[in-house]
Amino acid sequence: MAGVRLEKAVKDYGATRVIHDVDLQIDDGEFAVFVGPSGCGKSTLLRMVAGLEEITAGSLYIGDQEMNAVPPAKRGIAMVFQSYALYPHLTTFENMAFGLRLAKRPKAEIEERVMRAAGILQIEELLQRKPKDMSGGQRQRVAIGRAIVRNPEVFLFDEPLSNLDAKLRVQMRQELAELHSRLKTTMIYVTHDQVEAMTMASKIVVLRAGHVEQVGAPLDLYHRPANKFVAGFIGSPAMxxxxxxxxxxxxxxxxxxxxxxxxxxxxxxxxxxxxxxxxxxxxRPEHTALVDNSPLKGTVTVVERLGSVSFVYVKVGDSLFTVQAEGSEVIAAGSEVGIDLPxxxxxxxxxxxxxxxxxxx
Ligand SMILES: Nc1ncnc2c1ncn2[C@@H]1O[C@H](COP(=O)(O)OP(=O)(O)O)[C@@H](O)[C@H]1O
Ligand SMILES: [Mg+2]
Known part of the structure; x- marks a missing residue:
């Protein structure tokens, strides 16, 4: 097991800088999530850790070793991609065994390591199937199994759940969190989805245009956003x-x-x-309420009733303000309301x- 450290890490593509002086410490055993809007540099930063992108300037350490010049296969990492990247002509067993066969591991050891990973992920019944005969969620489990088999110091995930439907994403999110608490291996997970970040991370790294905006535990970022960007990005509905x-x-x-x-x-x-x-x-919508008397007033435009809560949209000037109200709140569009400012x-x-x-x- 090993932590990951970046010191003043920079990535340029030609004359364009896409990662700016990133300093970051991910402790051994931590579940770190890189989150930010599309194009902010999450995949690039992860690929720099993996060794799939050269580091233009600065340093990367995995454990105590500087890794800048170390090839991907020697970094002790295993990566899982959104696209699964399975070999279509190989069975689950062979997909998972592939790297170990290349490394010329003994047959009994390969069998043992594949079966152990299959047991952890509960995919034993899929071992003889090929990718085309499996669902997206099953294929993604196989891709994760292939990473587990390598017994890495650090797992790297790049939006691994993006191709799954909403319900399966929630289930896989829980499975990954369980996998982490079971293996206790350092994980770095990339997503544009702040809910995934909030629910899985021990440490969230918010990126914007190649800069680290804030690093912290999920509730730190929720309660104490350092700037307006983080405040607007973390939390749903948005601040x-x-x-x-x-x-x-x-x-x-x-x-x-x-x-x-x-x-x-x-x-x-x-x-x-x-x-x-x-x-x-x-x-935040959940930190306010509709009141009779407030300096901030507006007109209700739409009420969304979700059952447990209602979201009331109030037009204030030319912007919309969201207020979370009781599910049973009776309020009609067109009402003049005050917005509480505790x-x-x-x-x-x-x-x-x-x-x-x-x-x-
Ligand atoms: N091979 C490349 N050549 C030039 N620019 C690239 C290359 N790969 C990524 N970029 C640019 O780097 C920025 C970060 O991309 P990326 O790390 O893929 O973002 P994210 O994963 O956060 O969506 C984007 O502006 C993207 O266009
Ligand atoms: Mg990406």
Missing amino acids: NFVSGVVAEGGDKQAKVKLDHTSENIIVPLARPVQSGESISLGL ANRLHMFGADDISVTAGTA
Whole structure:
């Protein structure tokens, strides 16, 4: 088992820099998830760890060893791709045994390692089938089995569940989390889906345009997003933002004039802000409610009833604000409502989009 460390890692394709000075420590046994929008560099960063992309500058360590110049097969990693990448003409057994046969391992050992992986994944009954005779979920299990058989120091997953339907994705997510708690091997998992990241990771790495925006445990990122990008990316439905300006700055609290409001509101601060600074106030749908009296008012446009909860969309100025309400809340489109602004639930971001508040827990 081994941790993974990147120091000032850079990747250029020609003149274009796609990974910028990434410093990152993934501890031994951790389940790290790289998350971010499409094109932000998640796969590139993972492939740099795997050795499938050269590192332009900086260093990669797996355990204590610098790996920049070490070929993929010697890094102690095993990678699982979205496309499964199974050999179509080989059975499950042979697909899983392939790497061990290449490495000329003894027959009995190959048998033992394949059967052990098949047992962990409960795919023993699939061992004689070929990929075309299996469902997407079964093929993905075989691809994971092929990785387990290699007994790697680090597992690397690149969006392995993206080709599966929603229900199977949820099931496989749980299976992967179980696999991790059973094997306790370091895993790095790439996804654009923040729910996958929140549910599986011990550490989430949020990427944006080749930069690390924030690293932390799932609930750290939820409660204490460092900037507006992370605040808007983590959490579903997404955080609401209202822009405004600081009417009276300070160290501990500020008086803020929000757009479309007449009264100032008071926001407790973790970092000082100046009078006149442009800000965004952030508030999660599940941290507010419809109230009679609030400085922030709007008109209900749509009510989505999910049964357990309802999402009420309120037009404030020209933007929509989402409020999570009771499933039984009776409210009609067209109603004029106030939006509650509880002080301990407010996030605020300065003109540079960096958080100036302490967070919600
Ligand atoms: N071989 C390549 N040549 C040039 N640019 C590339 C290459 N591979 C990826 N990129 C660019 O690098 C950026 C990051 O891509 P990628 O790591 O695949 O993003 P993600 O996996 O987060 O969707 C994108 O802008 C992409 O267009
Ligand atoms: Mg990708």
